[in-house]
Amino acid sequence: MIKAILFDICGVLHVDNEPVAGAIEAIQLARDEQIVVRFVTNTSRSTSTDMLQSLLQMGFDLSVEEVLTAPGAVKLALQQRNLRPYCLVHEKLRPEFADLDQSSPNAVAIADAAEGFNYANMNRAFQLVMDGAPLLGVGLNRYFRQNEQLQLDAGPFIAALEFACDVEAEILGKPAKAFFQTAVESTGFAAEEVLMIGDDAFADVQGALAADLRGCLVQTGKYTPGDEDKIRHPGAWVLPSVVEAVNQVVKPTYAYSNK
Incomplete structure (x- = not known):
């Protein structure tokens, strides 16, 4: 049973600062179902503070404690x-x-x-x-x-x-196992109870599966047809968007797998 979701940000929740259709509501649905949410990203063209403010302005509901960034992980290692x-x-x-x-x-x-x-x-x-x-x-x-x-x-x-x-x-960021482990530890659940939703077959989904999480590739953002075939580990979900991914967690039906 999935008890927590890690959301990639760019390409999954928004594209060019326009929210993916239904993404804001999908996150609220996850919260309503008592699913712990975290936001994990390698995006490095803005500071963590600027990124958070941008998401809030788009209408997303999240706090700084729920966001883990690769630049933040690099800075911590340097310190x-x-x-x-x-x-x-x-x-x-x-x-x-x-x-x-x-x-x-x-x-x-x-x-x-x-x-x-x-x-x-x-x-x-x-x-x-x-x-x-x-x-x-x-x-x-x-x-x-x-x-x-x-x-x-x-x-x-x-x-x-x-x-x-x-x-x-x-x-220090995705697809490093340590980055996923840090995110999982922040949820309080075991890796197999956590789903990573991303648009990058390698960094998001393959990285999550290699760290023993569940993985879902969404067909938004950078996704191009055939990306699912690049995932070496079997069992990844492949779904149209974050909306279907959250719905699959809340009301499991059938999700297309890469293998």
């Missing part, structure tokens, strides 16, 4: 290890790390930097990692959808540094 990061991140995300000592960097933190992924910045990150700095990333998302087009995410740039430096980045 716990007393690292001074070189932050290759989007300009709108810089305030998230502004209170950290970033002088004489001894770590590299990468999120979606958009135009910041230029040669000079990538080369600076490369030099630091080659000198021994750990490489921390928000996630391995390959792309996202914005303005009705697919856009490169942070994953390909992290992979480029891994290749150039012959290192493996430490991923």
Whole structure:
């Protein structure tokens, strides 16, 4: 029985800041049925505070305690290890790390930097990692959808540094098992009692299944036909949107599985 739901945000609850039809009501339905909800995201083009305010303005009902972000996980790791990061991140995300000592960097933190992924910045990150700095990333998302087009995410740039430096980045967001475990622990339930709903077959659904959660791929956001075939673990639900996913939890019927 599913007792908690983790919702991805961008592409699942909204697309280009327009709520997915029925998403606001779906979350309220989950709450009405005493299902614990959390909101988990690798989105890194805004601070946690800005993201929360944007969702509230769209009409979603949530609190800051219910939101777990990959940039937040990266910042916590940097603080716990007393690292001074070189932050290759989007300009709108810089305030998230502004209170950290970033002088004489001894770590590299990468999120979606958009135009910041230029040669000079990538080369600076490369030099630091080659000198021994750990490489921390928000996630391995390959792309996202914005303005009705697919856009490169942070994953390909992290992979480029891994290749150039012959290192493996430490991923703090999805699909890292530790990120899902933190989210599950916050619900108070066992992993198998928690459902992850996302539009990314790899980072959201495959990552959740590998961490022993349930997984649901929705056909909104970045989803493209055939994405369900990329999920290596069997048993994922594949449904049109978050509305059908929540309804499936509340009133189980038949959900199409990837295998």
